[in-house]
Amino acid sequence: MSQPTPVTPPGKIDTSVPHSARVWNYWLGGKDHFPADQAAGDAYRERYPDIEPFAQESRGFLVRSVSHLAREGVRQFLDVGAGLPTVNNTHEVAQRIAPECRVVYVDHDPLVLLHVEAMGISTSQGAMDYVLADMRDTEAVLAGAARTLDLSLPVGLVISDVLGHIVDWDDALGLVRRLVERLPSGSYLALSHSTAADETHRAVQEEYNNSGAIPYIFREPEQTKAFFDGLELVEPGYVSWPNWRPDATTGRLTERAGWGGVARIP
Incomplete structure (x- = not known):
């Protein structure tokens, strides 16, 4: 079995302040959160009851897009920007289809690292590792990934609904372009980004941002379709989460809540 490389997380984790990854994990039905995260999640859900279907649809896009790429070879x-491990993580999805898949997670939150180390057993044929780095630090991300991946061969770059945490648009766009430029031809970008489902949702999120x-x-x-400029979008293109290759588990509650696409790097 392949386990992630142990890394000692720096500093003390402040559990008194809600953290987006832990709140998201709570909405997805996970257990890796603290009272402050649950309180923030409950307050958000009280104002916007569709937040849990929203989170499930985001996860559904990740599952379907990673499955598609694994089936494509x-x-x-x-x-x-992987966040806390929960149900249907990237390595689990990919290795169900092809056990030899190798997966690297990147996140800057040391709590994520602790949970990945506790969770993370790959298949014996494949591998899984974790890089503790800011996703904007391209050199650190790729240097860490190179411990496990052969970056001269195609890679599926997964950026799942995290770019909204980068407030400056040019920083978010630059992050994606730097990573895409460093990957070989035949690689893919699978990317999603949230938009407000309605004005209530937008107002609740603004209050949460100020909390x-x-x-x-x-x-x-x-705006966000610009992430795919110069790439070859696969069908059905850049569309709302429920409309990207839906299956029997795909919800329909939040058609405007987020968009995603998969594109080949030429």
């Missing part, structure tokens, strides 16, 4: 995945939690900036698809 991708055997290496780099999941940037001390890590902010998330909603952006409209007319």
Whole structure:
């Protein structure tokens, strides 16, 4: 079995302040959160009851897009801004289809590292590792990924609904372009980004952003489709989460809540 490389997380984790990854884990039905996270999640849900279907649809896009890439022959995945491990993580999804898949997670939250080390057993044929780094630090991300992945061969770059945490648009766009430029031809980008489902949702998120939690900036698809400039979008293109290759588990409650797409790097 392949386990992630142990890394000692720096500093003390402040559990008194809600953290976006832990609140998200709570909405997905996970157990890796603290009272402050649950309180923040409950307050958000009271104002916007569709937040749990929203989170499930985001996870559903990740599952379907990673499954598609694994079926297309991708055997290496780099999941940037991975968040807390929960149900149907990238390595679990990919290795169900191809046990030899190798997966690297990147996140800057040391609590994520602790949970990945506790959770993380890969298949014996494949591998899984974790890089503790800010996703904007391209050199640290790729250097860490190279411990496990062969970056001269195609990689599935997964950026799942985390770019809203980067407040400056140019920083978010630059992050994606730097990573894409460093991956070989035949690699893929699987990316999703949230937009507000309605004005109530937008108002609740603004209050949450002002609460001390890590902010998330909603952006409209007319803007975020720029992440795929110069790439070859696969069918059905850049669309709302429920409309990207839906299956029997796909929800329909939040058609405007988020968009996603998968594109080949030429």
